[in-house]
Amino acid sequence: MTANATSMRQRHAAQAVLEELFGDESHRVERGRLARVFGRPPLTPSGMAWYRGAQGEIAVGRMLDTLPGEWTVFHALPVGTKESDIDHLVVGPGGVFTINTKHHRAKPVWVANRTLMVSGQKQPHIRNAEYEAARVTKLVHARLGLSGRVLPVVAIHGAASIVVKERPDLVAVLDARRLRQWLLKRPVQFGPEELTRIVTLVDDPGTWRTTASAPCDQMLARFDELDGDVRRAATRRSLWSFGTLVAAGAALLVAAPPLLTAVFTSATTSLMP
Template identity: 30%
Template sequence: MKEPSQESTAAAMLADPRIRRWRWTAVAGVVAGVAVTLAAGWRLGLTVAVLVVVGDVVRRSRKSSTVAAWQKPSAAERRTEKQLKSLQRNGYVVLHARAVPRDDDGVSDGRIDHLVIGPSGVYAIDSEKWDKRLPVRTMSHLKLFHGPFNKKDRLDEARWEAQMASSILAERVGFEVPVQPSVAIYGPSIPWKVMRVRDVDVYAGNRARAYLRRRPKILTDGDVQRIFQAAEKALPPKYPD
């Protein structure tokens, strides 16, 4: 198998939404620090830069899953898993909580909650529990909002994980393996059946099973098994035993 070049590895890392967010945090800290340094001296400037970075880390941690929460499936993941079990009789196989390797030497903190492989293709489903008190809306299939919160980063993250999985699986099975990213949302009412936003399918969590039904068959049973076996080896469990 062809080893990834340093250029391709670097490009994959820079495409990681998490790395882009940290890069902007660092830039914001430096800009704030320089501005205060010019006005009030380097000591205060350094303090402000550190406070900007720490404040952004705290803000993101409150909006994201904590490390402890990643040690076991969430309630939303379990609800989706229960729905997907019934698809096995229709030729679908599912891998839950799979890590997304960045390259052959390491694993990113990306995770696909449910990788579904079946006659109609391959799907990366992420299960999300959102505050039911806040409405969900879209703008021109390009923006997704939960109340006042723009979910662009979450959609970009889901799309990046699917793209990485697609590339990794294609290398191992020898043919193109498109992986469709999607987000199953529990909590708030979703005013549509399935909406594609920034190339990510978005729908109510209780429609996860229906989302996969009535789609045209594009993979043979042999294709499904080859992709499944490749995914078992290439995408390690996020929750190791």
């Protein structure tokens, strides 16, 4: 089937990421029984990066899907001639928004104007968000003749902290947990008629690049299974690490009396005339 055969609203959050994750076998690790017992991850480092990306997009997608009925949410819209996609596109009374979701688990994020750094490393998230919004702005202007700018958003999921020293001029950088509330507080930009026209354009498969895809329900089921494997492996590694620490502590306690005796004897001998 084609991913955009009838309606773009049929696409699920992280669909493009899941297609890559499950479509490339190099992301997976073959594990024997012993490897499973010791908690070896089922994914390569590249696979884990795609997995984390899917986690973030699915979490943000679920939150966006709870917006009121006058808002319409699209996920994983294929754009351009390559494999790029728009993570989420939201159309509502407050405007049109392209949302670039980034999962930076337990890492600090720092923003100053057009510079965004994660754990001290500069990332192109702001530039990419601007580019996505510009694409959709051009589309809306050309096809519908509507004025106004599509607003780009970078939604950060799972970060340890987000420090914004200077807000970017065009891009909103937000903790993903604040995204829904932020959208609902936007001043009204479009009435019902304009919203209908925009949603119809975005929902039309002919507006976007056609891509082949497996049924989304199957991919989500596979991701749930993979997610369980990843979590179980992490739990096993934690248990083995804890067990190692306990064993080391026990060994130290057993060795402590002789060690203390030796230290005391040495110190006493050195003080004798």
